[in-house]
Amino acid sequence: MSPHTTRPSALPVLPYRKPTPGRDYWVLDDVLPDVDAVRARCLAKDDWAEGYPHKSESWPGLRTMPGLEPAELARVERLVKKATGARELWQETAPGGGTLNHNCVQVVGKDECEPRPHTDSRSLCRYAAVLYLNPNVPKDCGTSFYRQSLPGGRLGGNLVTAPHNNLVDALGTRFVAPDSFTEDIRVSHRYNRLLLYTANMMHTATSYSGSTLADKRMTAVFFWMA
Numbered sequence: 001m002s003p004h005t006t007r008p009s010a011l012p013v014l015p016y017r018k019p020t021p022g023r024d025y026w027v028l029d030d031v032l033p034d035v036d037a038v039r040a041r042c043l044a045k046d047d048w049a050e051g052y053p054h055k056s057e058s059w060p061g062l063r064t065m066p067g068l069e070p071a072e073l074a075r076v077e078r079l080v081k082k083a084t085g086a087r088e089l090w091q092e093t094a095p096g097g098g099t100l101n102h103n104c105v106q107v108v109g110k111d112e113c114e115p116r117p118h119t120d121s122r123s124l125c126r127y128a129a130v131l132y133l134n135p136n137v138p139k140d141c142g143t144s145f146y147r148q149s150l151p152g153g154r155l156g157g158n159l160v161t162a163p164h165n166n167l168v169d170a171l172g173t174r175f176v177a178p179d180s181f182t183e184d185i186r187v188s189h190r191y192n193r194l195l196l197y198t199a200n201m202m203h204t205a206t207s208y209s210g211s212t213l214a215d216k217r218m219t220a221v222f223f224w225m226a
Helices: 037-041 071-085 167-173
Strands: 025-028 062-064 104-108 128-130 143-148 181-187 194-198 203-205 215-226
Touching: 025 071, 071 128, 071 194, 071 215, 143 194
Parallel strands: none
Antiparallel strands: 025 194, 062 104, 104 215, 128 194, 128 215, 143 181, 143 203
């Protein structure tokens, strides 16, 4: 979501579901047996696409695909199935041909973005995950779940449900006041940790750090239907 300098008319209040481990999100540590090799391979890539502030894009930092090799991705998906009980995982395609950047490595530095609470497309994924790929990033560069902050100090919800597809659909606007959301639950950054969560729950990177490819927040992101 994009902050706006003035508060628009009252936003719809979303339903709330307390983010609960084992139901709404799963923290899986020591996911890849040779994560150092994965990180070295990512650092050696020369096909990065540039986002903000390097190019006029809405997304920040650098991106490249694919991140994990087939055997590595298969291992991650076995863990996801075991955690969620899903019998099958797949990537969905929108009617117009659009897809999400599944198995994509993202590198974002401290001056390239701020927390941006959002949800992922309900029509394209049920579960999303982020794999942390930098051993030296501060713990507060993990992922946070957010909820609405309403006038008068009241708290609102955190879920996008039918018939809406994402947070913009549910709120009816892309532009919201900076104080429209508040942090609810924070999961710390840890090297080789996979944070898996239901994609319709409001979330964002907690913060970013670093100024070079080697020391910026590096993650691989995944999106599955199930």
